[in-house]
Amino acid sequence: MADAASVIDVARLAGVSLGTVSNVLNRPQRVAPATRDRVLRAIEELGFVRNEAARQLRAGRSRTIGLVVLDVGNPFFTDLAAGVESAAEGAGLSVILCNSADSTAREDHYLSLLQELRAYGILITPVSGKNGRIEELRDHGTHVVFVDRGSTKRQCSVSVDDVAGGELAAGHLIEQGHQRIAFVGGPLSVNQVADRLAGARATVRAAGLPKGALSLIRTPGLNVAAGRRAGEQIADMTARVRPTAVFCANDLLALGVLQEMTRRNLHVPGDVAILGYDDIDFAAAAAVPLTSIRQPRAQLGQAAAELLIDEVSAAETHQHRQVVFEAELVVRESTTPRRLIKPAGSGEPVRHTTRRLAGLPSR
Amino acid sequence: MADAASVIDVARLAGVSLGTVSNVLNRPQRVAPATRDRVLRAIEELGFVRNEAARQLRAGRSRTIGLVVLDVGNPFFTDLAAGVESAAEGAGLSVILCNSADSTAREDHYLSLLQELRAYGILITPVSGKNGRIEELRDHGTHVVFVDRGSTKRQCSVSVDDVAGGELAAGHLIEQGHQRIAFVGGPLSVNQVADRLAGARATVRAAGLPKGALSLIRTPGLNVAAGRRAGEQIADMTARVRPTAVFCANDLLALGVLQEMTRRNLHVPGDVAILGYDDIDFAAAAAVPLTSIRQPRAQLGQAAAELLIDEVSAAETHQHRQVVFEAELVVRESTTPRRLIKPAGSGEPVRHTTRRLAGLPSR
DNA sequence: CGAACTAGTTGATACGATTCAGGCACTCGG
């Protein structure tokens, strides 16, 4: 196959200069219609395709946003990615999705890669609290927005109030009369986990329940397998000790716990109520539909992308913002007595919305 | 922030020519140790980062593989992506994940984008049987490998024998004594769906069952919501007419059907047995663990990436290959009577492996 | 009629890394 055609080939065929070809591509209104048509025909005939690498080299910056997430296997992040993508598409940008898989090494690897690509900007859910690489990137002029994680005034971030989410969850369980609640999650070095636990603790305390009312079952990760293992621990307890409700740090854990309860013939929510976090689609699809704390996943991604675009394109007027979304309680059967007859097709659950602390950026 | 340093800046600081800097980066053994150290120190001091766009422009081809899938929300594809990535990483390539979301328009959009990027190559699960754009790309010298879809001799492909998978599924259900089986899936324009149905049909016929033994419940898509709707139809039937087993075209559909069965108090597998396809992690994690047809997702991705790399790097000796993997039946409780006591922690199901038709490429 | 404008077009230049023919200094065998 012949090498791809370049603007020069197009210019030659159309009998114009290469500057004119470039104008046809980028400012068509500046070119006389007759010339423009001639150039377009030449492009068609040669099958000319712009070389993005050359554009980027010239522009000094690529038109690709890097999105670095903790776990692509978690639907929460793919939904978030969809939000990022829709905002990016509107601005003519594309998205490259990177999976740090909870590993700082992989995170660093991808950050370097994105830096070499001269990424338009980076959206990242950092693995741990502090990563020097990120500071370094910013010092070198790469724009970084934190996703699903708050930040200081020095940069933009988009997050959900996890402490409030934890309060919402614990509040619901206490309302349902539970006095022995277990929090399942870990590692606690993950901010989201720690915050949700903190919110739950505060609410239990505020409700005047005894100290031991909220126990903690640590997990090594936030996936289904870890949930199953936590479920085994719970099922092994005698009924007198066993928590009557479990609040899981995310839905994957909750699904794991649920599976183990069913396997051991423990009724959900009769013997153990289960409450998850994220409200991924699979939560509603579980055989006992999961009560969960919904995060506005797609909006989170969209808002993050918009902040980044503002930061890059309106560099001078840009003010760093910390957007905080509010979580929402979605009640389903895993925490409420089962209604036996329901109107067919009503997948829609009761929702308890809290006040919103902060909305989307106005535009 | 100052502009990023270039090789020229590094060369100046280290007191060498820019050719030497390039050699340090790409063929370090050709540079005298003392010089090399001096250059490395200069790189360090300036915080020099290679500009990938410039490298690509020079090389005429990028080092990014495009992976275009039908649905990032389906764990089947994220697992497949993980396989692609692991193979790509080994070759120093990165992966950009594109979601065509079953839309030809989006597919075309991403193909154009990847062409502008001068992608190293493209791995794609095509939306429909024929897409002229793909032919066009290949004619323009872009290497394309089909994933999860067979192809003719003219190009490489990696797929799973879906007809055999359908046979495996129907065979298992017939063995369990089922005489009224429903196939849930659609649209039939999707090759995977049509093949699985064809395999099931052939097996039902071969078993000498009456014509109506296999009914067809069409769905508009392959997601959980569509499965729920199919489940409603099934639950609405009288017990005399209702199929005693359902074979779903993928696990998302199966999860939807399962949810609806449970909501309507139909016992799985007592009233209706359910068999899915793909064996995604959520299948094992369902409250009634799903029997499913396992596809070697990660291997599929890995093999596809390896074929692509061979095609590009060994252009002259390369022979197009059509690798076909064999599916595997994974039996769980959704099709078998429940054992009440199981050894704790035994998530491992019984596996019925069929003969392998074809393995991985030898290297 | 000439100055002042406009619309349309030109072509040299820059972006940053890589490559490669060539050059320099030195060693070794004959």
Added chain:
DNA sequence: CCGAGTGCCTGAATCGTATCAACTAGTTCG
């Protein structure tokens, strides 16, 4: 002492696009 060989380094040329000062040919206006 010469020619060949080797190790190390140089710097001009190149990839394809975008930009912009400069130019041409018309048009308008005083």
